[in-house]
Amino acid sequence: MARAGARALVASALLVAGATAVEAQERPSGVSLTLEYSPGQRIALMVLPIRGAAGDSIKTILERDFDFSNRFQHVPAISAPEFGEPLNYALLARAGAAGVVQSQLLASGWLRVVLHDVTGKKVMQQNDFPLPTAVNTDGWRLGVHAIADQIEEWITGQKGIAATRIAFVREGRVWVVDSDGANPRAVTPRGLSPSWHPSGRYIVYHVLEDDRHRLAVTDLVTGAQRSLTNLAGALDNTAAISPDGRSVAFARSVEATAGQTDLFVMPFQGGPANRITVARGSINLSPTWSPDGRRLAFESDRSGRKEIYISDADGTNVTLLTADAFGEKNRRADPSWSPDGRAVAFSSEVGGRRQILTISLRDQSVRQVTSEGQNNTPTWAPDGRHIVFTSSRSGTDQLWVVDTESGRTRQLRVGAGARLSSWSGRLSAVP
Amino acid sequence: MPRLSRVAVLLLVLPFAAGACKKKPVAVEPEPQMPVTPAAQPTTPADDGGAAAAAAAEAARRAIEMARSVLLQTIYFDYDSDELRSDSRAVLDDKLRVLNANPSLRVRIDGHTDERGTDQYNLALGRRRADQAKRYLIDRGIDASRIETTSYGRERPAAQGSNEDAWSQNRRGEFQIVAGGAELRAP
Known part of the structure; x- marks a missing residue:
C-alpha cells in the first residue's frame, strides 16, 4: 500500500511539475551542477512549522536532509495550521507542494509525523517516531535523521541516508x-x-x-x-x-x-x-x-x-x-x-x-x-x-x-x- | 637539484676523507680524556705536545661527526619512482664505508613521498623507496638484519608547498641510527 501510495505521489509530483513549468524553471536549478549529468525529477516537498521548543531544530534538520538527499525540491512553508485541522490542499498545491510533512511533538518527546499527498488531497502515511528526551544530543539528532529517512522511503520507496x-x-x-x-x-x-x-x-x-x-x-x-x-x-x-x-x-x-x-x-x-x-x-x-x-x-x-x-x-x-x-x-x-x-x-x-x-x-x-x-x-x-x-x-x-x-x-x-x-x-x- | 646534491656530497666527502687518512689511529681510540690540572694551565704556545693532542682529538671528533653526517644524509627520488638516482647511489656508497667500519651499527631507512598521488599508495611507495636503498646496501655486503625500513608516505613532508621545489625535497629516503650510534667510528 505504501508502495502504491509512493507511486501516486511521484505521479502527482510529475503532474504538478508539468502544470507549473514556468515556476519550475525559475527555481534555482541546484548549487554547482556539473556538466556530466542532467538532474533527475525532484519532488516538491513542504515541511510545516513544528510547535514546541525543539520544533524549529527538527524542521531545519528535516529540510536539510531532504535537500541533501537530492530527491526533493524544497517548498517554503506558507502557513502553520493547527495539527489535526484539515489542510487547505488547494492552497498548498498553488504554493507548488506535491507533498507536505506535518509534525507534532508529543509529551513523551516522540514526534508524530503525517505525510500529506497534496494532489490526492489525503493523508498518505503517518507514524509516531521515538526521540531521546535530551534534545540536540548525538542520539537525538540521529533520531531526527532517521525520521527524514523514513519519510523519504514513504515517498520514493527508498530509505534516505541522513542517519549515517x-x-x-x-x-x-x-x-x-x-x-x-x-x-x-x-x-x-x-x-x-x-x-x-x-x-x-x-x-x-x-x-x-x-x-x-x-x-x-x-x-x-x-x-x-x-x-x-x-x-x-x-x-x-x-x-x-x-x-x-x-x-x-x-x-x-x-x-x-x-x-x-x-x-x-x-x-x-x-x-x-x-x-x-x-x-x-x-x-x-x-x-x-x-x-x-x-x-x-x-x-x-x-x-x-x-x-x-x-x-x-x-x-x-x-x-x-x-x-x-x-x-x-x-x-x-x-x-x-x-x-x-x-x-x-x-x-x-x-x-x-x-x-x-x-x-x-x-x-x-x-x-x-x-x-x-x-x-x-x-x-x-x-x-x-x-x-x-x-x-x-x-x-x-x-x-x-x-x-x-x-x-x-x-x-x-x-x-x-x-x-x-x-x-x-x-x-x-x-x- | 641533482647537480646541487652532487656538489654537496663532494663537499662533505672530501674533507672527511682527508681527515680520515691523517688521523686514523687516533680516531680508533675513544675520546682521550685530557687530564686537566687547574693549577698548571699552560700560558705559552711552547707546549707543543698538548696542542698537538688537542688538535688530534679535534680532528678525530670531526671525523666522527663527518661519518655521522654521511650516514644520516638524505637521498632523493624522482616522481612516482623508487629507482636510485646516480646522486643517491653516490651517497649510499659513502654510507657503505661507514657501515663497514661499524659492524654493530644498525640503521632505519624512512621512505617519504611528495603529496601527489593517493595517501595510501604513497605509504607503499615510500616503503618501496626505503627497500631499494636497503637492497643496494645489502647487495654490497651489509647484513640485512642491520637495516630496517619504514615509510611515512606523504605524512611528514620536509618542505611545505605544492610546487616542484617542495615535492623534490619531499621524495626522499631519510636515515636514522637505531643502534651503535654512540660508539661511531670514522672509516
Missing part, C-alpha cells in the same frame, strides 16, 4: 561527522584510513609508528581502542571490514619483502592473517568488499600500471576491471564497491588531474563524476547514489559529497586538511 556518519582524517586523527556536516568530533588519539564496521559501532584504522604500521579498532560506544594487528617491521593499512562484519581485508608489506604489498584477510575479532595475493614485487592495496562479501576489488600495479582488479574473497579468479578505459598511466586507485553492487567508484588521473569516476560492473561503462581540482578516496553512501571524497578544489583538501545522478555537489564543512573519508552504513537511532 562519515569518518575521516584530520590532523593525524580519525574524526566522525554526521551526514549533514554537524557535530564533527575526534574519535581516536591518532590514525589514518578509517573504515566502518557495518554495525556502525566500530571503526578500523591505521596507526603509523616508527617501527611498524598497525591496524587498530575504536569502539565508538565505549571509546576503547584495541590493536587488530601488531607485527614489528610490517606496514599494514587500507583495512576494509566485510559486509557481515566478520572479516577484515587489508594491505601489508613485511620487512623481508618490503618493496611489495600484498592483501591479507583476518578475523575482525583477531586471529591469523591469510595472504590472498601473490604480489611478486607489486603493490596491492585498498581492498573493498562486494555487498555479498564474496568478492573484492583492489588496486594493483602488477601490470606496471596502476589499475583496479576484482578477485574472489580468497584472492582467486583475478580479473582486470579498468581495462584501458582511459589510456595509459592514469594511476587508478581507491576503489569503492557500491552498496547496490552495480558499480565501483575509483580515482584516476584524467588530463593530469585526479578525478572520481564510476565503472559499471555490467558493461564496464565509465562515468566521470568530478571535474574540478584534484579528487581522491571516494566511498559510497548506503544509497549507492552519493559519494564522499576528498577534493582540493577550494584550495585545501576538504570533504565533498556528490550525487552521482544529478552531479550536485556539496561541501562537508569539517575544516581544512580533511581527507581519507569513509561513509558508514545506515545507523539505527537509539531512543
